[in-house]
Amino acid sequence: MLEVRNLSKSFGGLKAVDNASLDVPEGGIVGLLGPNGAGKTTCFTMIAGFTKPNKGTVRFMGRDVTGLPPHRICEMGMIRTFQIVQPFAGLTVQENIAVGAYLHHHDRAEAMAVARQIGKRLGMGAMLDRPASSLTIAGRKRLELARALATGAKLLLLDEVMAGLIPSEVSEIVGIIRQIRDEGHTFLMIEHVMQAVMSLAETAYVLNHGKMIAHGTPRELVQDPGVVEAYLGHGAAARLQEGHHA
Amino acid sequence: MKPQSMGQAVLIALALIYLASLYFMSSPVWMGFTINALIVAVVALAWNITGGFGGMASFGHAAMYGTGAYASAILQVQYGINAWIAFGAGIVAGAAMGAFIGALAFRYGLKGSYFALVTLAFAEVLRICASSFAITGGGSGLQLRLEPGLSTLQFNDRAVVYTILLVIVALVMALTAWLKYSRFGAYLIAVRENEDAARALGIDTYRIKVKAMAISGAFAGLAGVLYLQVWLFIDSAVVYGSAVSIEALIGPIIGGAGTVWGPLIGTLGLHLLGEGAKHLLHNAPGLNFVLYAVVLICALRFLPQGLMGLAARIGTFRKKENDNA
């Protein structure tokens, strides 16, 4: 569904993303992991059309979408959420979701009805008429997801929708995402919360210093020495191994 | 458009009572004064589209106002074109000028005070151009031939002029309300609240902003044409002057930016205040602008949502919807 090839982006001298490639099959949940500053968010901004890559291509549903503006990409059915949540603070929760729904429902009553339905499905039924600015962090993350769904997008790029949530909230969101996937959506998700990645993602990619260093099932990845080193520092894998044997 | 609290209902009722009372006062002075205020209210409503809903505060709505007035005046005076056609052309010219300024400013991603400065610069350049070319009448401006009648859109009876203006203001407000609750309105508000999120949700923010400038320009052009048809004379300082731009933004901010009634209520309130001060202090020139500045600063400091926002908090009818009337 999504094919990213040799994507690269530099900021000044810094290679934020360096020759990264990845594939997301239709109906899958694919993780994108990596330590802080690895270039994950930068990947998303390029895939979703917010910044132009220096090099590389992005194909979505067989079409080359490299360099298209975000609104065109969204119309085609791919949408990103923001790591730092971006609610329309002055609007109610329902109105926020309706902005997404307006993409394919031009009538206000219809867009608001779709928004209500999606809000309820994501467990936000009681908050629909509250201003978005009054939501807790968990509520705002959920709102990001609801708004994205309301556009009717088929592929959702989620940037750390579980960061900052307590475990019970995480398992709620995990359940919701699984349910949405079963309804026919596809996910590419950046996530630090390992519990979530392990239980959701079928495969995952690991990015470090802008380079794709590993790809596999989450279970394979946590045993991959290169990945462990990227997260815990040089020599960590060897020390862990020794610890096991001792 | 419906009020959502006792306070708003009272505010709107006061404005309506004042406007209706003019039919019984038979005071030409007050009539003339309110006719002026209504013309300003139309520019204020124009500013409200971009500045209120879209969060793009322009400091140069005179650019579109003046272009509307001049387009109509040039067609009538220099080419002898029918006033009705010129009326329509003025609106179209205002819209075109708005779209042009918007297209340029937003192409370069201008926002906030940069956008305000560019609009101001446009108005000033146009003012200088209008005072230098023959077709615009140069420094002496353009005067319509006095020829009252329906075909020339000139009316001797002030009550008729006043009624027409009331109807036009009501129409512009109805259009504003309709826009606010349309897809376009929702998108415009989304752009104001968070442009990145809006882009992610499939909104072509550039197009929405230029479209808003075109609609706003059409309203401002309409106001310029109204001024021309009421006073039959324009010159560059009157229609391209910064006084127009200031009055366009101050009314909505005082009354409540991004509301349907705010621009009218703010403009009426301000003009009444300015007029009152003028009488009390014996016509000190420029005094009303000093007063406006003080009121504006107080409003920005203490009334972030203007009078409508303040009134909304008094005796709420229903808590549920967040948006104002």
Ligand SMILES: Nc1ncnc2c1ncn2[C@@H]1O[C@H](COP(=O)(O)OP(=O)(O)OP(=O)(O)O)[C@@H](O)[C@H]1O
């Ligand atoms: N607009 C920018 N200008 C300059 N440098 C940038 C810009 N955006 C990101 N960077 C840099 O690029 C690198 C990758 O950033 P990115 O946000 O993609 O990382 P990330 O993997 O999402 O990290 P995190 O887990 O902290 O969100 C960082 O070093 C960051 O400082």
Ligand SMILES: [Mg+2]
């Ligand atoms: Mg990030």
